[in-house]
Amino acid sequence: AQSVAQPEDQVNVAEGNPLTVKCTYSVSGNPYLFWYVQYPNRGLQFLLKYITGDNLVKGSYGFEAEFNKSQTSFHLKKPSALVSDSALYFCAAFYGQNFVFGPGTRLSVLP
Amino acid sequence: DTAVSQTPKYLVTQMGNDKSIKCEQNLGHDTMYWYKQDSKKFLKIMFSYNNKELIINETVPNRFSPKSPDKAHLNLHINSLELGDSAVYFCASSHARQGNSPLHFGNGTRLTVT
Numbered sequence: 039a040q041s042v043a044q045p046e047d048q049v050n051v052a053e054g055n056p057l058t059v060k061c062t063y064s065v066s067g068n069p070y071l072f073w074y075v076q077y078p079n080r081g082l083q084f085l086l087k088y089i090t091g092d093n094l095v096k097g098s099y100g101f102e103a104e105f106n107k108s109q110t111s112f113h114l115k116k117p118s119a120l121v122s123d124s125a126l127y128f129c130a131a132f133y134g135q136n137f138v139f140g141p142g143t144r145l146s147v148l149p
Numbered sequence: 150d151t152a153v154s155q156t157p158k159y160l161v162t163q164m165g166n167d168k169s170i171k172c173e174q175n176l177g178h179d180t181m182y183w184y185k186q187d188s189k190k191f192l193k194i195m196f197s198y199n200n201k202e203l204i205i206n207e208t209v210p211n212r213f214s215p216k217s218p219d220k221a222h223l224n225l226h227i228n229s230l231e232l233g234d235s236a237v238y239f240c241a242s243s244h245a246r247q248g249n250s251p252l253h254f255g256n257g258t259r260l261t262v263t
Contacts, residue, residue: 070249072252074252074254076190079256079257080256081153081239081241081254081255081257082239082241082252082254084251084252084253087251089249128192130252132249135197135199135204135205136197136205137182137194137252139191139192141190141191142190142191142192
């Protein structure tokens with residue numbers, strides 16, 4: 039079965055420090071991979087995607103993600119976290135005709 | 150301009166009632182979805198329509214019925230509401246034929262069944 043895992047329910051990081059939110063996938067073939075962010079009482083917003091090509095993908099708000107095929111991972115990163123980055127982050131894979139979402143990781147950036 | 154809009158934002162109703170949630174997108178996308186987000190924030194696909202044709206129908210009670218009058222609208226009708234239906238329901242759209250097209254979400258409808 040196709041699945042996306044986010045092994046950490048919660049990630050805490052101090053403002054200004056680098057952050058990483060982890061994602062691994064179990065999808066056959068070559069999936070398209072995405073990261074979304076959800077702020078309170080809002081829908082999910084698209085951050086970035088990996089389709090093909092360069093394994094390091096840059097997206098909105100200074101976020102980037104690294105695709106690693108051998109480890110089937112697609113970790114989200116940011117060099118310097120902001121308090122305003124605090125939100126719920128979802129990794130997703132598009133396969134077939136459907137998006138499969140991970141369970142989400144709550145990021146808290148502490149001032 | 151709101152790309153994906155859904156109404157109402159909040160819906161409080163009693164068990165046994167029938168209710169509808171409306172969704173409209175002005176992005177020209179060919180595919181629309183309904184997702185359910187539970188209290189633990191898990192997102193689960195419910196339905197997907199491509200050009201008014203049902204393409205995904207996950208295991209949901211048949212009390213839930215989607216209706217797509219045109220490719221810009223996908224409404225969700227729920228019959229005989231139950232306590233367990235309480236959740237946030239999100240509408241989304243994309244160019245599904247192009248797998249590299251991200252989903253665009255509405256802001257959700259918080260359904261509370263009492």
